[in-house]
Amino acid sequence: MNSVLQKLLDIFREPSVIVGLIALLGLLLQRKSVSDTIKGTTKAFVGFLVLAAGAGVVSGSLTPFGEMFQHAFGVQGVVPNNEAIVGKVLTDYGSQAALIFFFGMVVNVLLARFTRFKFIYMSGHVALYLAAMIAVILIANGFSSWQAVLWGALAQGLVTTLSPALVQPWMRRATNNDTVALGHTGNVGIATSGLVGKLVGDPTKSTEDLKIPKGLGFLRDTTVVIAVSMGVIYLLVTLVAGPGYVEDKLSDGQWYLLWAVMQAGTFSAGVFIILAGVRVVLAEIIPAFKGISEKLVPNARPALDVPIVFTFAPNAVLIGFLSSFVGGLVGMGVLVAVGGTIIIPGIVAHFMTGAASGVIGNATGGRRGAVLGALTNGLLITFLPLLVLPFLGDVGLQNSTFSDADFGVSGLLLGGAVQAGHAAVIGLIVCALAAVLIGSAVTTRRAAGKAEEAPAAAEEGRAAS
Amino acid sequence: MKFLAMCSTGLGSSFMVRMNIETIVRELGLADVAVEHSDISSAGPGSADVFFVAKDLQDAAQGLGDVVVLNSIIDMDELRDAVKSAAARHGLL
Incomplete structure (x- = not known):
């Protein structure tokens, strides 16, 4: 008996197998053919192993970077990049993360079904x-x-x-549409940008009336952007660390500047592999989630990835990215001045969340809203990751970390609670759950009361956001 | 026949467009159309017969061949028309 249990435990400790099983369940629920089911399950299983292989490549270039940064500046340097850190985390905590991801989708569907927060988070x-x-x-x-x-x-x-609900009031303005929501871990920063725009800006002076030269299309190619931006960062740090140290301790005698370029390229290659793995894993899981949620919560808004807003205000995309990046540089300057761990602006995070902040800031506050809103986002995604680092245990020492604002806020809440004791975490989650259920029930009743007086006010879900 | 939806990372929005294209392909009853999604840097002219991108990626997608540019990637009507005309171009309708 014991040995059977041992074997079962072995299976559950292997994240690739859990991911395969989740995909299998999804494919069975979609009633796919036998061949599609076998194909999909195998791809998800292998996809996770691809991801894990990419994690090794990224660590291979991040570890010497950390040593070199420490040598050059005497403090830890951290590049926030979701793919880089998640690869490492999933090789260590993959089984639990995969199960949290899976049951989290179940909780999301249940909350959307039974509360007024009708958002289904499609950004797997x-x-x-x-x-x-x-x-x-x-x-x-x-x-x-x-x-x-x-x-x-x-x-x-x-x-x-809840995260899509935060941005929905601004999403309606940006897209003139209330049928889709924004599903991204940058939502806290993006919603803050909307608020800043509303407070300080003037929505009639839109970014889209400006004439801005195009030609930054290369920013949309993740592999190029990461390789180039990391190349600049590696070269700068290598120059400060000096050829003696680098060629002696790290590069095994290779010319130090070439070594820096190779490491930056290797980092980008690792992210490329991780992205490929994530893509394969999700391709087998998300369609089932979509199908099931559409059946169970027919009037839900799908919460989708940030590029859905990019086409509404292309100028704001560029202005938002640049403003957020400036915020990241200013934040880094502050960290250099006060000493301690330094958060180096992660270009992908500033592009994705900064651009969306620009679009939302423009919708609520025009040019000034786009600039100041995205700048605020840039500051948030510099300081929030720093505050979350202490809660991440050994993972906090990996020279990379989770980049977006939602990670910061939820990480701070959970991390703060967990330091106070396990009961505090459980209390926090139970209270939040109770608040959502009771809040939803109260607003539903109020809306129903109003509906009797004025039927037009009853539109389902409006009060939710 | 292969349709490929693309975005900058090939994770979120291209995946959503892909699932919407799959829905439309089923609606139209098109046989033998495979729909996939990817990041724009992995795609080459031989990756697919028709490429779908949002307007903001138009420049990056040049040179791939039959590129369909979507003004809004959340507009199902626009996408339906685009898939229909792509299917007609390739003799499927």
């Missing part, structure tokens, strides 16, 4: 990253695997249901 990649962060925070601070999966899945479901 960032949801997977969020699950990875939750798994680390809970397990690094003493939760057992099964407790981590239980409470982590509830936390995951709450964040993925």
Whole structure:
């Protein structure tokens, strides 16, 4: 008996197998053919192993970077990049993260079904990253695997249901449409940008009236952007560290500047592999989630990835990215001045969340809203990751970390609670759940009361956001 | 026949467009159309017969061949028309 249990435990400790099983369940629920089911299950299983292989490549270039940064500046340097950190986390905490991700989707569907927060979080990649962060925070601070999966899945479901609701009032303005929502881990920063725009800006002076030269299309090619931006960062740090140290300790005699370029390229290659793995894994899981959620919650808004807003204000995309990046540089300057760990602006995060902040800031506050809103986002995604680092245990020492604002806020809440004790985490999650259920019931009743007086006011879900 | 939806990372929005194209392909009853999604840097002219991108990626997608540019990637009506005309171009309708 014991040996059977041991074998079962072995299976559950292998994240690639869990991911394969989740895909298998999804494919069976979609009633796919036998050949599609076998194909999909195998691809998800192999996809996870691809991801894990990419994690090794990224670590191979990040570890010497960390040593070199430490040598050059005497402090830790951290490049926030979701793919880089998640690869490492998923090789260590993959089983728990995969289960939190899976049961988090279940909680999301249930909350959308039974509350007024009718948002289905379709951005599987960032949801997977969020699950990875939750798994680390809970397990690094003493939760057992099964407790981590239980409470982590509830936390995951709450964040993925509530985060789109935060941005929805501004989304309606930006898209003139109330049928889709924004599902991204940058939502706190993006919503803050909308608020800043509303407070300081003038929506009639739109970014889209400006004439801005095009030609930054290369920014949309992730591989190029990461290789080039990391190349600049590696070269700068290598120059400060000096040829003596680098060629002696790190590059095994290779010319130090060539070594720096090779490391930057290797980092980008690792992210490329991780992205390929994530893509394969999600391709087998998300369609089932979409199909099931559409059946169970027919009037839900799908919460989709940030590029859905990019076409509404192309100028704001560029202005938002640049403003957010400036915010990141200013934030880094402040960190250099005060000493301690330095957060180096991660270009992908500033592009994705900064651009969306620009579009939303422009919708609520025009040019000034786009600039100041995205700048605020840039500051948030510099300081929030720093505050979350202490809760990540060994993962906090990996020279990379989770980049977006939602990771910061949910990480701070969970991390703060977990330091106060396990009961505090459970209390926080139960209270949040109760608040959502009661708040939803009260607003539904109020809306129903109003509906009797004025039927037009009853539109389902409006009060939710 | 292969349709490929693309975005910058090949994770979120291209995947959504892909699932919407699959829905439309089923609606139209098109046989033998495979729909996939990818990041724009991995795609080459031989990757697919028709490429779908959002307006903001138009420049990056040049030179791939039959590129369909979508003004809004959340507009199902626009996408339906685009898939229909792509299918007609390639003799499927």
